Amino acid sequence: MQADPKLAYSTLCMHKQLRALESCRLLVLTGKGGSGKSILAAALALLYAKQGKKVWLVEIGRKRDKNFSRLPEILSVDALQHTPTKISCGGASFEASILDPTQSLAEYLDMKLPTGGLAGILLNNRVTASFLEIVPGLPEMVSLGKIWHALVEKKDGPDIVILDGPASGHCVSLLHSPENFEKLTSQGPLHRDAFKMKEFLESRKEVAVLLTSLPEEMSLEESVEHHQILHKLSLPLLFVNKIFPKLGKLKEKSKDKVLQAAYDYSSERASREETAIEEFANENKKWPILEIPFFFPDETAPPLVERVAAHLEQS
Amino acid sequence: MIRDLFAKKLLLFCGTGGVGKTTTAAAFAIRAAKEGKRVGLITIDPARRLATSLGLDSLSSEPQDLSKQIKKELKFDGHLSALMLDSHDTLFKFLLKVGGKSAHDHFRDSRLFEIIAGNFAGTHDYLAMEKLFELHESGNYDLIVLDTPPARHTLDFLDAPDTIARFFDDRIFSWFMTDARSNSLTEKLRAKGAKAALRILEKITGEGVIKEFVAIAPYIYQVKNSFVERQRVIQALLRSNDAGAIFVSSPTDLARGEVRPFLEDAKRQKIEILAFLINRSLRHLAPDAASQHSVGDTIAIENYQQLRFLVEEEEKNTTLVRELAGGNQLVRSLPELDHDVHELQGLYSLAQLL
Numbered sequence: 001m002q003a004d005p006k007l008a009y010s011t012l013c014m015h016k017q018l019r020a021l022e023s024c025r026l027l028v029l030t031g032k033g034g035s036g037k038s039i040l041a042a043a044l045a046l047l048y049a050k051q052g053k054k055v056w057l058v059e060i061g062r063k064r065d066k067n068f069s070r071l072p073e074i075l076s077v078d079a080l081q082h083t084p085t086k087i088s089c090g091g092a093s094f095e096a097s098i099l100d101p102t103q104s105l106a107e108y109l110d111m112k113l114p115t116g117g118l119a120g121i122l123l124n125n126r127v128t129a130s131f132l133e134i135v136p137g138l139p140e141m142v143s144l145g146k147i148w149h150a151l152v153e154k155k156d157g158p159d160i161v162i163l164d165g166p167a168s169g170h171c172v173s174l175l176h177s178p179e180n181f182e183k184l185t186s187q188g189p190l191h192r193d194a195f196k197m198k199e200f201l202e203s204r205k206e207v208a209v210l211l212t213s214l215p216e217e218m219s220l221e222e223s224v225e226h227h228q229i230l231h232k233l234s235l236p237l238l239f240v241n242k243i244f245p246k247l248g249k250l251k252e253k254s255k256d257k258v259l260q261a262a263y264d265y266s267s268e269r270a271s272r273e274e275t276a277i278e279e280f281a282n283e284n285k286k287w288p289i290l291e292i293p294f295f296f297p298d299e300t301a302p303p304l305v306e307r308v309a310a311h312l313e314q315s
Numbered sequence: 316m317i318r319d320l321f322a323k324k325l326l327l328f329c330g331t332g333g334v335g336k337t338t339t340a341a342a343f344a345i346r347a348a349k350e351g352k353r354v355g356l357i358t359i360d361p362a363r364r365l366a367t368s369l370g371l372d373s374l375s376s377e378p379q380d381l382s383k384q385i386k387k388e389l390k391f392d393g394h395l396s397a398l399m400l401d402s403h404d405t406l407f408k409f410l411l412k413v414g415g416k417s418a419h420d421h422f423r424d425s426r427l428f429e430i431i432a433g434n435f436a437g438t439h440d441y442l443a444m445e446k447l448f449e450l451h452e453s454g455n456y457d458l459i460v461l462d463t464p465p466a467r468h469t470l471d472f473l474d475a476p477d478t479i480a481r482f483f484d485d486r487i488f489s490w491f492m493t494d495a496r497s498n499s500l501t502e503k504l505r506a507k508g509a510k511a512a513l514r515i516l517e518k519i520t521g522e523g524v525i526k527e528f529v530a531i532a533p534y535i536y537q538v539k540n541s542f543v544e545r546q547r548v549i550q551a552l553l554r555s556n557d558a559g560a561i562f563v564s565s566p567t568d569l570a571r572g573e574v575r576p577f578l579e580d581a582k583r584q585k586i587e588i589l590a591f592l593i594n595r596s597l598r599h600l601a602p603d604a605a606s607q608h609s610v611g612d613t614i615a616i617e618n619y620q621q622l623r624f625l626v627e628e629e630e631k632n633t634t635l636v637r638e639l640a641g642g643n644q645l646v647r648s649l650p651e652l653d654h655d656v657h658e659l660q661g662l663y664s665l666a667q668l669l
Contacts, residue, residue, distance in 0.1 A: 033331040033334075034331055034334060061478075068573060087574065109519070112518070112519050113515065113518065113519070113660050115347055126486060130328055130481065130482055131487070131488055133478045133482070151351035174530045180430055183430055183432050184427060184524055185521045185523065185524045186521055186522075186523035187522065187523065188517065188519060188520050188521025188522070188526070189518070189519055189521050190519050190521065191520075191521050215321055218367060221367075235666070238351060245621070247614045247617055247618060248614050249614070250612050250614055251612060252612075254611045254612055254615045255611065256608055256610065256611050256615075258601075258602060258608050258619065259608050259611045259612070259615040259616060259618075259619050260604075260615065262601065262608075262618040262619035262622050263612075263614065263615040263618045263619075265597075265600050265618075265622065266618040266621065266622065267618070295624070296621055296624045297624050297625070297627075297628050298624075
């Protein structure tokens with residue numbers, strides 16, 4: 001077994017790239033499916049919570065999407081709701097939610113419209129649900145709005161929000177939704193809010209989009225494409241996740257064919273991944289990479305989120 | 316039997332990202348072409364990975380005939396065309412066909428419509444169905460293979476016809492049809508109510524966007540029936556015996572508990588799951604218990620133990636899938652290949668393993 005990084009928590013050795021993110025208020029994790037967005041989002045939430053920050057870990061999903069969320073399993077809870085749930089793990093605690101766009105929209109309308117009266121009748125739940133279904137981008141816009149409101153407008157909001165974002169293409173739609181709504185509406189509160197949200201997202205100081213990738217050529221190439229599409233936002237870091245360990249060279253061919261095959265596969269995979277990362281790093285010199293190893297299933301080790309957080313602290 | 320799948324008219328390849336769904340769908344399409352089927356392969360994955368898998372620089376929204384490449388590289392005659400969904404292009408093609416030039420031009424000149432059609436992921440859902448209809452109606456294909464976006468969005472697009480129909484049946488849409496020419500009292504009252512509703516919306520959105528919507532609403536009304544009808548044809552086809560879904564997963568992703576919600580989703584959508592493909596299987600590398608391979612170089616032993624961990628997890632997960640699937644579906648493992656597949660030859664080797 002690969003030795004688990006020892007679980008000593010010291011912010012001193014935290015990677016300088018991660019330290020640079022400390023001033024951020026919103027970190028958005030995105031990347032290809034299966035590249036570890038959720039686990040990294042949870043590990044970052046834990047990391048910042050340990051530093052004493054008030055952290056809110058968020059995913060966006062409609063009711064039936066909740067089934068597909070990985071966060072409850074990662075955080076060892078039964079389920080997450082729109083209303084924050086307190087999570088305690090690895091000696092720290094933070095809040096976590098799966099934001100429901102229907103509720104976010106209802107909350108937004110409540111803020112912007114006088115309560116009761118005609119507005120209440122016309123924009124009832126069924127009507128708003130209908131709008132959410134039909135108007136492309138509206139669920140994204142109101143969900144992002146809810147996060148922005150908590151960070152910027154609310155008084156006792158979180159210090160930092162970690163958004164376990166949707167995969168590649170859908171995250172682009174999410175992050176571009178304020179800009180699109182700003183264009184769509186030429187005046188009114190929605191226009192003003194969309195404009196403020198766009199400014200916030202593009203501020204570069206307060207918001208960072210962190211990409212995750214698998215250590216494979218195609219996945220890394222996709223990150224570059226992603227980077228180009230999201231160029232207006234700050235993308236300071238790429239996590240390359242699930243890197244297969246390189247254990248060293250075999251002195252002589254093993255007599256046991258099965259062992260030899262295991263060695264061949266593992267060393268070939270590790271070398272292939274190493275080459276892919278090197279090539280990527282050469283072509284994208286200005287883009288720092290943070291490497292995360294493959295964590296093998298191990299029932300005796302702490303939960304995965306703690307193992308990843310410990311690794312982030314020590315890199 | 317995998318052969319039964321070739322007899323279908325429409326197959327959806329579903330699963331989370333990063334499991335080789337695009338690659339597997341492409342490999343399957345090549346295999347079906349080898350069997351003599353005329354195959355259309357579509358991706359609605361906004362990540363545009365299908366082209367790379369096929370060894371092409373790019374794909375357009377019009378079917379690109381790959382027969383020549385297949386003949387040259389794989390030495391057989393096969394009819395395979397591939398395309399990537401372009402929502403904007405598909406939409407305007409539909410508008411021209413159904414609404415005529417004037418409707419098409421009104422939409423084209425509407426700034427509001429341009430933003431909606433061009434920028435939002437949700438429009439993909441509606442237009443994937445329209446593109447499927449277009450291909451299906453053309454009669455050029457025996458089998459259409461659709462590579463869908465990652466799992467949680469996979470079956471959403473099946474809701475598209477119902478969502479749209481509901482919206483039009485709803486009074487919301489009638490708010491925007493304020494220039495109805497009727498003089499009846501009910502109409503006038505309705506118009507009055509609509510105006511009040513729009514004024515409230517305007518408080519949030521501002522005036523401009525509502526005006527723009529009112530301006531194109533009659534044209535939307537004109538084409539909506541055809542749009543919904545065409546979507547329903549595909550919805551019905553997807554729910555028939557001529558279609559079904561293939562769930563692609565990796566051994567580790569199975570553990571993420573995504574199989575169960577997917578089965579529920581498929582049931583809700585009345586889509587039959589025909590097969591589970593477990594991609595990147597490592598089983599062949601760790602055939603027996605770790606204790607049986609404990610003599611030799613320590614590095615190799617550790618490699619073996621690590622793989623053994625992964626294979627144990629894979630076996631546990633595969634058993635779970637078989638249980639959940641209930642025995643009717645094909646469950647097949649595909650070994651991990653030692654390279655990224657991005658050429659026809661590589662895809663074909665994978666196809667032969669199916």
